[in-house]
Amino acid sequence: MSMAIEKAFDLKKILSGNKALDIDHDRVGVIANNLLSEMSLMEKINQLHGSKNTGDMGTEKGLYFSGNDERLGIPPFKMVDGPRGLRSGLATAFPVPMARGATFDPELEKRVGMAIGREVAAAGGNVLLAPTINLLRHPGWGRAQETYSEDPFHMGRMGLAFVSGAQNFVLASPKHFALNNLEITRFELSSDIAKRTLHEVYLPHFKRCIVDAQAASVMSAYNKVNGTYCGEHFELLENVLRKDWGFKGFVESDWLLGTRSTADALNAGMDIEMPSAYWFKPEKIIEAMENGQVREETINRNVLRVLHQKIGFELEKEVAFPGKVIECEEHLSLAQEVAEKSFVLLKNNQTLPLRGTEKIALFGELAVTENLGDRGSSMVRSSNVFVPFDGIRDWSDGVDISYYAELPEAKVFEASDLSIVVAGLTYLDEGEYIPTLDRESSGENLARGGDRASLGLPHQQEKLIKEVATRSKKTVVLLEAGSSV
Template sequence: MKLRRLYCVPFALVLGCSSSGTVGSDLERQVEELVAQMTLDEKVAQMSGDTVISGPYGDELWSVPGVERLGVPPLKMSDGPRGIGVLEGATAFPVAMARGASWNAEVERQVGEAMGRELRAIGGNVLLAPTINNLRHPSWGRSQETYGEDVHLLSRMGVAFVQGAQQYVLANPKHYAANSIEDTRFNVNVTVDPRTLREIYLPQFRAAVHEGRAASVMSAYNSVNGQFCGENEALLRGILKGEWQFDGFVLSDFTFGTKPDSARNGLDLEMPVEFVFRDLAEQVSSGTLPEAVIDDAVRRMVRKKLEYELEAPSPVDESVIASAAHLEIAQQAAIEGSVLLKNASGALPLDAASLVRIAVVGSLADTANIGDTGSSSVQPAFVVTPLQGIEEAVGDSLLIDHIAKDVLDGDDLAAIEAADAVIVVTGLTAEDEGEGLIGAGDRLDLDLSPERESLIRDAAAANPRTIVVLEGGGAITMGDWLSEVEALLMVWYPGQMGGHAVADLLFGAANPSGKLPITFPTGLDQLPPFDNVTLEVVYDYFHGYRYLDRNGATPEFPFGFGLSYTTFSIENLQASQTAAVAGDVVRFSVDVTNTGSAAGAQVVQLYVTYPGSAVERSERELKGFVKVTLGAGESQTVEIALPVNQLAYYDVASSAWALEALEHAIHVGTSSRDLPLSTSLAVAAQAPVSLY
């Protein structure tokens, strides 16, 4: 059942909608009628949750009261960056970083829809996802929860998730805004200039609100420019509810996210229980807080309850939970998000028919390693490990020596030396990175542990055909061990079906098509500073590939990079026009050909540069992409649409978006550092322009 949307709902004392009136006015009339019938106490009660957290992520849906006498239903929430956290047996999808690496918004829409179905099946109606914070530095402990370092990629994936989830429940993009440090997240103040804030840290939230039609937003713990996000008037009332005209509701991050001026400045809902908001009724009665503030907050929540028919019976039952269809989506997401980083001498895919014995090495080979144990944790009924996936894939066709440890002895090395191929499964775990306070927190060293680096080196020294399967939530620096292995497959935290995905990729049942959603540096010296100790930090315009490009640094692997078992050519860049004005949408097309012998998928990426700009801008920035699947020898013309207004910069002097009169350079290729095709687009100056 799709929940769009008649607004003709059987709330008590609300008449049916008119068949001749406009839908929007009917909805607002119904909202006003309901709120007008509520007492002050009933309204205030809807502005705080009433469920105490038990455990790191809770063991029941977090509830927010409705008004039973008026038929207004409660809100029922669960975390959900990679699955329904409160539900035992929920589908555990790959982490968002892995899904960002798929560069496939349609698969992400399916993931969001599947999570929405599972939550609705157990009576929930608000999914606390997606996380769309920009990964400013890979040391952030929760890097696994977001889609990457680029604002355009974040926007496309975030919108897709929201649109999928809201077929069944309300989505909740988080954490608004500039949240990317764990260890000081409750107290740190992020100073960020207006251009950087508008162009780098907010566009993905704007996209989620305007394109995705997100019903709610979660504020962050941290402070931005001297005011905590949960009471930040400029962010909440000025930008979100003012400029963007967001008509949904804003809820706090849990326990520590509500502040004394939160309600006055635009926070609508305190979670998970009433604490700061317990005095709201008294403030109204004493005249220190206008009741209009309360009415606006309640109106926003009632509006979304009506719009999305939250009072209606669930259109799905619990048979959808971890159903075959959802597990298939999880496996496909794991396949598409895995990135082949190295494949010397065609080491992969492995041909089982030509092998007699393989060694599967490392403590993580048979460990359920699916991500952080904090608020994003999921409780699947089972997890397919890489070893289990490999065993099922090859059956009895070859011998498998499983060496389930990271420190190898002489017998282990002898078994590795005797193998026809060696698969080392290693990487990071929840002990290395995760949510602050209830998890490992930030990860200051981007290397693997010395023990795990030695595992790779020792295996590679014993057998030159060593393949590394790397797990983790973000960038990992590799030092000199990378040159010692034949192949490297980055699978992130691949979810409960990850073992099947790994086996499919290793043995060629699937072809890697993932692209890095972040830069893999050679070391910390290539990155901006990461400070998770002091309580005052500055976020400037450059991070990720923008930072390396500006500094002329060569990463280990660039943003957008990923190999395949086949080869592609990209030719014949064409533009629908060579000059444009505000409001135009220019369409760029290229011919993509699979020049290899296997079916595969390629991600065509479009970047823009701004020669002669009056303001400092990125050397190149992603503005569009498309993923295309082709059979061997097959060709297809693909198109990327570029709205000209997206080329505007935020002019601080006029507090508006402005297009420059520039000959913009357009570059197309397969990563931020592989852009063989170029053309130009002349854009006329205009200010102000609207981005939405």
């Protein structure tokens, strides 16, 4: 059985084209050390934080810059989300990772990683802040849609496939390291865990992305692990990542609250504070050095990790693509292929597939609502977004389909062969939690998000399903949600 599984998973094919696997680390190390020797302390510190002003969440063309040095010819990292597509301008919106996880197809996920990586590179980016590979510990987690599953083995295969695909073009950054499994309390909670459980359940998928796929960077998490913030966690960032797994990349903080100190974070192995300098301001780092809290050897160590990946991935070279890349036909077709393969049939009482259907009644607000996922860091905007009504109408050639915002008269049900109810959740019900904007803010393209208090559907949707089902000859319920309902 295990041999059959391994044969179905072609690791060599998954890893092909991954730039990280072709880096000559000895050669790159020599170049990086030579470059470091030419740098002033201020130039070194410039490599350790985002380019924006304190607290500024603004971007340049949707990209977060870090470490540009014109004098020495050191290119900046240009970071951008995300897990379901390029979060800058218009881009191909792929099905959320939870849906892609339902395909159980790592080779397909590699193609998704390649497509998103190409769009990031085409937009001028060079670091893709994805994939999200936090284990789904509880189905009510607001960001459930952004990860693949609750199983570390499955997560590891899908994650390494995405990383390897993306790194055909850009650096990938698996996140959030580690144990980031809740939203609303993620900034303060401590995930307390035994060492064996940590290594057998919550870290294997990260290890797979680091050891097999050679992920170029890792984003740390907001939360604490056993009482210590992840951005200051020497055991995680140095002992596990570097010593145990041989990680050669850099660690960047999660945005704003991902760094909580200067000396503790630098010493623990936090390499870049994003999206701007607060704790890693030159004056704070210099003060910590003068007080004996941080040694220059530590600054050099962290800077070398940054330089190593910039040199290894040859970021000084411009990447050019012939023709259209973003929202190209190939990527749109791939997104549709993934969507078709991600559908899960929960129950069927000889209703599907639809045959001999001539008249369909369609219900539910989500049938006519654009619903691509949450509006946090993984949000994607696309030129053309189809709602279920559009898709059913295009599929049902010759079938009379009507949408009803409210329950119609009994004669409508009598005349219809089938009723379809579209129900589920939106960014108002689940998603990344933005505490400073605990409300819909369409101008900022951010939303409330957060963990779900209930695993049920909204009451009005449950009521609609029951009422339609009691009146219809046959009923199909289409669910849109990032996790269990």
